[in-house]
Amino acid sequence: xxxxxxxxxxxxxxxxxxxxxxxxxxxxxxxxxxxxxxxxxxxxxxxxxxxxxxxxxxxxxxxxxxxxxxxxxxxxxxxxxxxxxxxxxxxxxxxxxxxxxxxxxxxxxxxxxxxxxxxxxxxxxxxxxxxxxxxxxxxxxxxxxxxxxxxxxxxxxxxxxxxxxxxx
Numbered sequence: 001x002x003x004x005x006x007x008x009x010x011x012x013x014x015x016x017x018x019x020x021x022x023x024x025x026x027x028x029x030x031x032x033x034x035x036x037x038x039x040x041x042x043x044x045x046x047x048x049x050x051x052x053x054x055x056x057x058x059x060x061x062x063x064x065x066x067x068x069x070x071x072x073x074x075x076x077x078x079x080x081x082x083x084x085x086x087x088x089x090x091x092x093x094x095x096x097x098x099x100x101x102x103x104x105x106x107x108x109x110x111x112x113x114x115x116x117x118x119x120x121x122x123x124x125x126x127x128x129x130x131x132x133x134x135x136x137x138x139x140x141x142x143x144x145x146x147x148x149x150x151x152x153x154x155x156x157x158x159x160x161x162x163x164x165x166x167x168x
Contacts (some may be wrong), residue, residue: 007076015156032056056091068102080132094120110135115146117158
C-alpha cells in the first residue's frame with residue numbers, strides 16, 4: 001500500500017537532509033519504476049499519469065566517508081512490529097548490497113514514537129522466520145535508538161550510532 005508511512009518518511013527525509021547539510025552524508029531517494037502513460041492534471045505542474053512497472057526498491061541510499069548505506073523507512077502504527085513488513089524484493093536488494101560491502105538498515109518508528117535504526121545484518125535471521133517485536137525487544141536484537149544530537153533540536157541522528165557500531 002503506497003504512501004502508508006508517508007509522514008514517517010518525511011521525518012526520515014528531514015533527518016537525512018539535515019545530516020547532508022552538516023556534511024555527514026550524501027543521499028538520494030529511490031522510487032518505484034513507473035511508465036508514463038499519459039498527461040497529468042493541467043493545473044498541477046509536473047504531474048503525469050503513470051503505471052508501476054515493477055516492485056519498489058528500498059526508500060533511499062546514502063554514502064558517508066566510511067559507509068555505503070541502503071535503507072527503508074518503516075512506521076509501526078500498533079505493536080508489535082512484524083519483520084515481514086520488509087518485503088521479499090527489498091530483502092533481496094538488502095542482501096545484494098551487503099554482499100558488496102554496503103550496510104542495509106531499517107529506520108523504524110514504533111507506536112510509542114520511539115525511533116530506531118535496525119541493521120539488516122541483525123534483522124535478517126528474524127525476518128526469515130517472521131518474528132514480531134515490541135519496543136522493549138528491539139535493543140535485544142541489536143537495534144539502537146536515534147540519538148538526540150543537539151539539545152535545542154529534535155532527535156534526528158541515527159547515523160552516529162550506526163557509524164560507531166560499524167567502526168567497532
